[in-house]
Amino acid sequence: MGQAEKQRSALRINLDILNAIQDMREAKPTHILYKANLSHDRLVRYLDELAAKGLIEVQHEGENRTYRMTPKGVSFLIEMRRAESFVQGFGLAI
Amino acid sequence: MAIGPLLVFTLNVLSAAVALLTSYYAYKFSRMAENPILSSIAFGFMLLGIGLLIEAATSAVAQTTLVHAFLSKVLTAVEDYTYLSMQMVAYLVFAVGYAALTFRRSATAAVLGVVALVAAPKAASAVGLYSYAVVSYFVVLILLGFVVFQGALIHSRSPSRFSLLVLVAFLLILAAHVVLLISVVNLSEELFLIGTAVQFLGFVSLFAFLLRSGRVGAG
Numbered sequence: 079m080g081q082a083e084k085q086r087s088a089l090r091i092n093l094d095i096l097n098a099i100q101d102m103r104e105a106k107p108t109h110i111l112y113k114a115n116l117s118h119d120r121l122v123r124y125l126d127e128l129a130a131k132g133l134i135e136v137q138h139e140g141e142n143r144t145y146r147m148t149p150k151g152v153s154f155l156i157e158m159r160r161a162e163s164f165v166q167g168f169g170l171a172i
Numbered sequence: 173m174a175i176g177p178l179l180v181f182t183l184n185v186l187s188a189a190v191a192l193l194t195s196y197y198a199y200k201f202s203r204m205a206e207n208p209i210l211s212s213i214a215f216g217f218m219l220l221g222i223g224l225l226i227e228a229a230t231s232a233v234a235q236t237t238l239v240h241a242f243l244s245k246v247l248t249a250v251e252d253y254t255y256l257s258m259q260m261v262a263y264l265v266f267a268v269g270y271a272a273l274t275f276r277r278s279a280t281a282a283v284l285g286v287v288a289l290v291a292a293p294k295a296a297s298a299v300g301l302y303s304y305a306v307v308s309y310f311v312v313l314i315l316l317g318f319v320v321f322q323g324a325l326i327h328s329r330s331p332s333r334f335s336l337l338v339l340v341a342f343l344l345i346l347a348a349h350v351v352l353l354i355s356v357v358n359l360s361e362e363l364f365l366i367g368t369a370v371q372f373l374g375f376v377s378l379f380a381f382l383l384r385s386g387r388v389g390a391g
Contacts, residue, residue: 089205161201163385167334168198168213169270169326172205 088124090172091116093162095124096147096155099134104144176361177231183368184228187375191221194378209269216265223258230255237364252301256308263315266342270322302356309353316346337381344374 086094091114098113099105105113111121125145128134133151137144147155162172195217202210230252231237323339348371355363 087205157204159388160386161204163334163388164197164201164382165205165207165210166330166332167338167381167385168210169323169330169335170205170207170209 087172089158091120091124092128093155093158093172095121095128096133096151096158099145100147100152100155104137104146106142106144110145176237176365177234179365180231180237180368181228183372184224184231187372188221188224188228190375190379190382191217191224193382195221197382209272212265212269212272216262216269219258219262219265223255223262226258227252227255237361237368253304256305260308260311260315263312263319267315267318267322270319270326305356306353309349309356313346313349313353316342316349320346334381334385337377337384341374341377341381344377345371348374 094114095110095116098110101113102109107118107121107125110116110125111118114121114124116124125134125136128151129136129145131150132148133154134145135148137146158172165172195214198210198214198217202208202214320339320342323335323342327335327339348367348369351363351367351370354360355367
């Protein structure tokens with residue numbers, strides 16, 4: 079686990095993951111891994127949590143998995159981006 | 173209603189609406205991000221909003237502004253004490269909140285806020301409304317100066333259009349309080365109206381910040 083990863087909050091990591099999935103529409107774990115800068119084990123844990131909350135859905139194509147946003151996930155991401163820009167105004171970070 | 177109190181009423185109601193809206197968003201996002209500094213920002217803007225509404229209501233009911241009340245000896249003491257105290261505590265919360273952001277001691281904000289809330293009414297009854305008004309505007313000026321300084325530091329470290337709009341808002345509110353302090357010292361109704369108008373412009377900048385940050389998510 080890198081130093082930068084240690085300092086990120088769970089909310090920040092979720093936001094990075096959701097941003098990565100949203101950017102690619104349908105994202106493979108390796109792409110999310112790269113964009114969100116996470117170790118594989120942690121990524122799997124976060125993806126499972128997001129799927130359990132209904133924010134993302136998993137599609138299986140043979141042995142490959144791809145992730146896409148659910149409508150609930152898109153709404154959550156919009157709210158998170160608003161929160162991020164709001165807290166930025168006061169010099170804070172998510 | 174005379175033009176002065178009507179202007180104070182209108183501008184303060186609009187400013188209060190922006191302050192309460194900012195408080196609502198800060199509270200909402202503080203729950204999302206579990207950030208105590210955001211909670212103190214929500215608390216500060218709530219106090220500011222309620223204080224401005226009280227001052228607006230006083231202008232409407234008593235048909236007078238704070239300065240005109242001193243000139244005509246119209247007593248609106250309870251409301252004015254409340255407004256001045258809430259304003260002072262609100263800016264204290266912002267100042268300590270910003271200090272907490274820099275020095276990572278957020279608990280101090282809550283402690284100082286509570287101490288000030290308890291001490292302010294006692295100080296007010298001891299010195300009388302006029303002296304209290306002068307002292308409270310002076311204290312607010314110092315606190316706002318500190319908030320603007322911290323805001324400028326934050327903006328210089330990580331510049332963004334959002335932190336710039338918040339900085340401009342606090343700068344205008346600081347400028348407004350310089351004018352308001354002079355108006356109270358000189359008992360100048362005109363300066364008091366100008367100060368209130370400049371303060372309103374500060375809240376306009378804050379409203380622009382709310383609109384722009386709200387637009388980001390949908391983009």
